[in-house]
Amino acid sequence: MLKPSDLDxxxxxTSEVVHLAADLPLSKACRSLLDRGLSGAxxxxxxxLVGEVDLALLLEATxxxxxxxxxxxxxxxxxxxxxxxxxxxxxxxxxxRARAHRLLVVGGGRVVGILAAIDxxxxxxxxDPTRLRWNPxxxxxxxxxx
Numbered sequence: 001m002l003k004p005s006d007l008d009x010x011x012x013x014t015s016e017v018v019h020l021a022a023d024l025p026l027s028k029a030c031r032s033l034l035d036r037g038l039s040g041a042x043x044x045x046x047x048x049l050v051g052e053v054d055l056a057l058l059l060e061a062t063x064x065x066x067x068x069x070x071x072x073x074x075x076x077x078x079x080x081x082x083x084x085x086x087x088x089x090x091x092x093x094x095x096x097r098a099r100a101h102r103l104l105v106v107g108g109g110r111v112v113g114i115l116a117a118i119d120x121x122x123x124x125x126x127x128d129p130t131r132l133r134w135n136p137x138x139x140x141x142x143x144x145x146x
Contacts, residue, residue: 005087007087007088008084008085008086008087009086009091009103009105009113009115010112011123012115012122013105013113013119014116015112017041017111017113017114018032018036019041019042020032020041020042020072021043021044021045021072021073022043022044022073023071023073024071024072024073025068025069025071026058026062026066026068026069026070026072027062030055030059033058034055039056039101040053041053043072043073043076044111045073049079049106049110050073051077051078051079052076052077052078052079052104053077057075057077079103080095080100080103081104081105081106082115083105083106084112084113088120088123089142089143093138093140095117096140101117102116102117
């Protein structure tokens with residue numbers, strides 16, 4: 001049986017990262033995310049992480065009448081990130097603090113994965129619930145007595 005202390009971002013993340021080029025036009029960025037069923041993606045300028053965008057933000061920009069030629073990099077916001085070796089519960093706390101549904105996992109100066117809230121839910125569902133407790137002060141689930 002898995003224990004919470006066994007889990008970190010690298011264990012739970014999706015390692016096949018779909019990213020958007022910073023110079024990709026708004027309309028193509030929307031289409032790329034929609035075609036893949038994604039709600040957001042990191043934005044790269046070459047190999048450099050410049051931010052991330054959410055599909056909702058891109059669709060809002062489209063509704064506001066931004067030109068289809070607007071580069072997606074102009075709409076990118078600073079991403080919530082973590083290192084691959086961040087323990088599960090610290091990653092959860094980072095998501096809560098950032099009010100984010102995902103963390104970009106950055107190692108060696110590049111995006112190596114994405115840890116989404118659904119990845120955390122799947123991991124928690126596989127854990128023995130007797131090893132977890134709710135902390136009302138931090139509003140998080142934590143290991144019980146580890």
